[in-house]
Amino acid sequence: MLTGTTCAACFAGASRRWDSERRGGVRRAVIASLLSVITGAASAQAQPAWSAIGPPGGTVSALLTSPASASTLFAGTPENGVFVSADAGATWTVANAGLQSSKAIGRQNLYTVYALASDGKFVYAATAAGLYYTATGNTPSWSPLASTASSTPITLLTFDASTGHLFAAAGQPGASAAPGVYVASVSGSGAALSAWAFSPLPAPVGAPIGALALVPSQAGLAPAALMASVGTNLYTASVDPTSTTLNWVNGDPSASLVAGPAPALAYSPDFQQAYACAGSAGFHSGNPLDAQALWFPITVAMPGSATFNCNSIISVPTSAGGSPQLLLGTDQGAFVSQDGVNFLATGSLDNSAWANTFAIAKAPGSSMSTLFAGTGYGISKTDVASLAGNVLWSASNGPASVAAGGSNLRLNNGNMADLAVLGSTLYGAAVASQYVEVFSSHDGGASWSATHVGLALPAGEEVVSLLADAVHSTLFAATTRGLLVYSPTNARWVAVGAPAIGGRVGALALGSTMLFVGTETGLYALALSAAPESAVPVAAGLSGMSVRTLLVSGAVVYAGTIDPNANNDVYSDSESSAAAGTAVWGRFAAASAGTDRITSLLLVGDRLLAGTNGGLVLYASSGSAWASANTSPDPAQRIVDDFGRVNSLYSDGVSIYAATGSSGVFVSPAGGAFSWTPINGLGTTVLPSLEVHALRADGNTLYAATRGGIAAFAGINGNGGATIPPSGTTSSGSGGGAVDPLFALLTLMAALGLRAARRP
Numbered sequence: 001m002l003t004g005t006t007c008a009a010c011f012a013g014a015s016r017r018w019d020s021e022r023r024g025g026v027r028r029a030v031i032a033s034l035l036s037v038i039t040g041a042a043s044a045q046a047q048p049a050w051s052a053i054g055p056p057g058g059t060v061s062a063l064l065t066s067p068a069s070a071s072t073l074f075a076g077t078p079e080n081g082v083f084v085s086a087d088a089g090a091t092w093t094v095a096n097a098g099l100q101s102s103k104a105i106g107r108q109n110l111y112t113v114y115a116l117a118s119d120g121k122f123v124y125a126a127t128a129a130g131l132y133y134t135a136t137g138n139t140p141s142w143s144p145l146a147s148t149a150s151s152t153p154i155t156l157l158t159f160d161a162s163t164g165h166l167f168a169a170a171g172q173p174g175a176s177a178a179p180g181v182y183v184a185s186v187s188g189s190g191a192a193l194s195a196w197a198f199s200p201l202p203a204p205v206g207a208p209i210g211a212l213a214l215v216p217s218q219a220g221l222a223p224a225a226l227m228a229s230v231g232t233n234l235y236t237a238s239v240d241p242t243s244t245t246l247n248w249v250n251g252d253p254s255a256s257l258v259a260g261p262a263p264a265l266a267y268s269p270d271f272q273q274a275y276a277c278a279g280s281a282g283f284h285s286g287n288p289l290d291a292q293a294l295w296f297p298i299t300v301a302m303p304g305s306a307t308f309n310c311n312s313i314i315s316v317p318t319s320a321g322g323s324p325q326l327l328l329g330t331d332q333g334a335f336v337s338q339d340g341v342n343f344l345a346t347g348s349l350d351n352s353a354w355a356n357t358f359a360i361a362k363a364p365g366s367s368m369s370t371l372f373a374g375t376g377y378g379i380s381k382t383d384v385a386s387l388a389g390n391v392l393w394s395a396s397n398g399p400a401s402v403a404a405g406g407s408n409l410r411l412n413n414g415n416m417a418d419l420a421v422l423g424s425t426l427y428g429a430a431v432a433s434q435y436v437e438v439f440s441s442h443d444g445g446a447s448w449s450a451t452h453v454g455l456a457l458p459a460g461e462e463v464v465s466l467l468a469d470a471v472h473s474t475l476f477a478a479t480t481r482g483l484l485v486y487s488p489t490n491a492r493w494v495a496v497g498a499p500a501i502g503g504r505v506g507a508l509a510l511g512s513t514m515l516f517v518g519t520e521t522g523l524y525a526l527a528l529s530a531a532p533e534s535a536v537p538v539a540a541g542l543s544g545m546s547v548r549t550l551l552v553s554g555a556v557v558y559a560g561t562i563d564p565n566a567n568n569d570v571y572s573d574s575e576s577s578a579a580a581g582t583a584v585w586g587r588f589a590a591a592s593a594g595t596d597r598i599t600s601l602l603l604v605g606d607r608l609l610a611g612t613n614g615g616l617v618l619y620a621s622s623g624s625a626w627a628s629a630n631t632s633p634d635p636a637q638r639i640v641d642d643f644g645r646v647n648s649l650y651s652d653g654v655s656i657y658a659a660t661g662s663s664g665v666f667v668s669p670a671g672g673a674f675s676w677t678p679i680n681g682l683g684t685t686v687l688p689s690l691e692v693h694a695l696r697a698d699g700n701t702l703y704a705a706t707r708g709g710i711a712a713f714a715g716i717n718g719n720g721g722a723t724i725p726p727s728g729t730t731s732s733g734s735g736g737g738a739v740d741p742l743f744a745l746l747t748l749m750a751a752l753g754l755r756a757a758r759r760p
Contacts, residue, residue, distance in 0.1 A: 048702075048713035049685035051408075053445025055709065056092075056397035057351065057378030058413025059432045063359035064116040064123065068136035070362040074116050074123060075374060078432075080413045080689065080708045081111030082125060086138040088363035088370060089381055089396035091409035098142030102128035110689060110707070117157035119166065119186045126154040126168065148182040148196045156209060159186075162217045162224045163241040166193065169228070175206045179230045183244040199237070199246035207231035210261030210278070214239075215288065216269060225289050227251060227274065229262035234276055236289050251288050256295040257281075266313035270324030271340035277310035277328065284340060300328065300335055300343045308332045314358040320369040321384045327371070329355030331434070334373055336387055344389035351395070351450050352376035354434040360384065372396060376434030378411060401447040408446075412688050416705035421698040422468035422475050425488065427451075428710050429463040429477065436462050438477060438486070438493075444701075445710060453477065456484055456493035465694070467508040469515070472530045476515065478505035483517055485532055497526060497535035509550035509557070514579045516557060518547030523559060525579050538578055541585040542571060549610075551601040558588065558608065560598035567592040570601065570608065570620075589620035602649035604656065604670055611646030617658055617674075629674045637675040639666045650695040650702070652716050657702065659692035665704060687711050 062076030071088045074095070081096035099111050112128035118136065124145065125132045131145035131154055148154060148168055155171035168182040180200035184193040201209075210229040215236075217224040224239040226246065236251040262278035267288075274288035275298070282298040302308060312329035316322070328335040328343050334355040335343035349355055354376030362369045369384040373393065380393035398410030414430040421427070426441045428448075438453045453463060457479060464478040475486040476496075483496045483505050497517070507518035515532070517524040522539030526532050539547070542561060549560030549570075557578040559571050569592050573583035588608060596614035603609075609629060610618045616639050617629040630638050639646070645661030651670055657679075658666045664680035664687050680687050689708030696703045702716040 047682050047685075048679050048715070050681040050687050050704070050711040050713050051445075051685070052410075052412045052688040052709055052711050053441075054408065054410055054412055055414055055428055055430065055439040055441070055445075055448035056408075056410035056412060057395075057430070058411065058415065058709070059354075059356070059376050059434055060374030060379055060411075060413075061356060062113055062116040063357045063372055063374045063379070064118060065359045065361045066123065066136045067118050067120045069138075070369075071364045072136070072138060073359060073361050073372065074140075075379060075411065076113030076116050076125065077413050078112055079110055079415070081127075082113055082116075082140065082142075083411055083413065084138060084140060088361045088366075089372060089379060090363070090398070092398045092411045093409060094412075095140040096142070097140065098134070099125070099127060099132055100129040100144075110691075112153075114153065114155040114171075115157040117159045117166070119159045119164070120161065122186075124157055124159075124166065126157050128153050130154075131168070146184070146193050146196065148198075150182070151177055154182070156212045158212045158214055158226075160214050160216075160224050160226075160239055163239050165239060165241075165244065167212055167226060168196075169209045169212055171210070172208045173206065178205050179203050179207050179209050181209075181212065181226070181228060181246060183246060185244060194244065197244035199248070201228060201230050201235055201248055202250075203230045203233060203235075208261050210263045211265040213265035213267055213274075215267045215274060222289070227265050227267070227276075227288060229257075229265055229276060229278070231261060233257075234262065234265075234288075236293075238289070249291070251293055252295060253292060254294065257283055262310070264310040264313045264329070266315055266326075268315035268324070268326060268340060270315065270318060271326070273340050275313050275326070277313060279309060280307040282310065282328065282343075298337070298341055298343060300330075301345060302332070303345075306332065311354065311356045312358060314360075316360065316371065316384060316387065320360050320371075322387060325387055327355075327358050327373075327387075329358060329373065331376075334358075334393075336389060336391070338388070346382070346387070346389060346391045347393055349373055349375045349380045349393050351378060351437055352380075352435050356434075376432065377414065377430065377437065401443070403446070412709035414709050415707045416693060416710050417463055418465040418694045419696050419703050419705045419710055420466040420468040420475060421696060421703075422470060422473065422488070426698075426703070426710075427466055427468070427475055428705060429453075429466050431462045438463060438466070438475075440488075445712065451486060451491070451493065453484065453486075453493050456495060457481065464505060465508060467510065467515075469510060469528055472528055472532075474530065474532065476508055478508050478517070480504045483526075483535070487530070496532050497524065501535050506546065506548040507550040507560070509552045511552045511557070511575045511579065512555070514575070516550050516552065516559075516578065518550050518559065520546045523547050523550075523578070525581070536581065538581040538583065540581060541583060549598050549601050551603060553603045557583075558601055558603070559585070560601055560610065562597060566595045568594060568596065568598045568612070570598065570610065588622060590623055590625045593618055593620075593626045596644070599645070599647050600649045602651060602656065604651060609649055609656070611649050611658065612644075613661075614644045616641065616644055616660075617646050617649070619674075629668075630676065632673065632675050634675075637677065639663070639676045647693050648695045650697060652697065652702075655716070657695050657716075659695045659704060660690075662691055664690040665692055665695070681713075685713075 064074040066072035073085045075083045083092045084095040115126040117124045122133045132142040134140040150170045152170045154168045156169040178200040182196045213227045215225040234251040235248040237246040262276045264277040266275045273284045283295040285295045308330040314327045316325040326337040334346045337343040352375040357374040359372045378397045381396040402408035417429045417431040419428045438451045439448045461481045467476045477484040509516045515526040524535040525538045526535040545561040551558040555575045570588040571585040577583040596612040600611040618626045619629045620626045641660040642662040648659040650657045666676040668676045689706040691707040694705040
């Protein structure tokens, strides 16, 4: 590693040559040699301190109140593991110590949590990587639980305190496996379970299990029982404290329930009724264990003819406060019943319609219990005593506002597709299977609010990317349905270019006067203004090609395309010709970049870098062949990613940053040979997720949109003191930017002490 003095001496000698040899290839060679000299210094930079800045929330798949403390909550998530709150949802911390990560093809699932249960001493978690347990408390440390030997992950858990039995089931047992329930007896230590016993259900091979629920013992009148929905049936079995064998009987002999596995089962001791719900139909039964069990429909007050899908049911006991009540969770909110039959809609669950799971806890010092709902985007809460139709819910994802740069103690669990900076406002697009929203923050991530993009985006559609037009103070959102624009002044989203722009928009890039829009069917141009309107096709010569990446730099438009044979190419022409629709597009490189889709473009001097979804980073000069930008002789100076994916590229004029699909962010000097170093932070300053979707910068701050939320670190120009171009000027919709090598060199000279070296 070169010291500042040594580098300054190198630059002093080089500067004398610069004055006499400043033309043509000699000048280019000097640039390359000087930049290569500082390669070691750049690659050895200190790990940045990333700050997870939110927005807080994200899909919650399981909620559990700790039996050891009425104020401790566990929240399981589909991708980011377990979070724990010791103060009834006021603050949250990540609690994944000991869990093994699980991954899926094409993306990184850090820690997939399906279900949580407790026996009073231990908390159990069913994850995609297996079963785990931890002692109840505020700082979980997970250990593997004895395996059930199921060929597919366990997704359902429940515990019966009267018998000490833990029940587990795989929601999808496999095409050739019989559905059934695993039973083990807990003997006081989470690790010391009895051997798992398997009780197959009398249902077709491969039939999915929807839910498990306990019917508690009736004060000596009847033993506890287990209900299981599977295939098109519901089964029940008495639970014997001396045996782990379950003898199943048909719990719906009259076939009253709706066809299909019910994902929601529950029993209410207050109403002495069992409940089952599948699709848009719910039923109750007062004798689910009877040989002639009868089921009757419940009534859910939906507006008009709207339908819903059940997710969960919970009984709110009188001991929690208030009168006996039931909560039904659906994809259209939560519904409450005070008679066990008729359900009324509660108020909005903050930013999400989905109610996936419920838990009841009590805040420290409070005299009343609180009902928590895990939703499609975060956790909402309301007082149990006030629970009724139209009750107000409030967010419970941690502090609404936090000190900049501090530990924010929030539920940072949102899958962020992209981000953008417009003026002093930071925007982030959150996308999940149950939710889509664009959030805004006027204080660098200390607090966030929703822009309600869902009002302009049909259900099931997603935001693909964001791009800010600083000149006209507008924000564009590329979606799977088309193009939207947001005016902060009017605080609303409107569709742009319809009907000209339809279908999926894959890329956005700003020109001097036009916005270029890449779609699956070509390229469009839109005149920039405070109220942009229709777009016109400008893809002559690119017809029949899908445009997935765009970059505008130096009055040239670069378009990354996919042809019908899945070949990826980059074409270019002048911005003026492209805007006029008269471009004669020419292939930038000598041949195709291959069949790995190009995800981002970045121009560094005369070299065009392309991030891909399988070949990491490629580069080419005009007319040359594409080559790998990941061939350092030192393996420690290469990008390593499980999927070979680079999602976004950015440069500050000194360094190149690459966001990967499963290994975080890597950095390389902007000139000379590529030498990559991971910069994911350490300890508490690590990225919230190593699946990074986009990199954007503003001033001296680099932002990363990840599967676990947005993270930031200040001082990305620490090696060279470069001033980063404002977001939306040189950055492309694919996360790129243009870098002039002379500018980068002069910036480095200034930062490393060249003036001092020049003194007589």
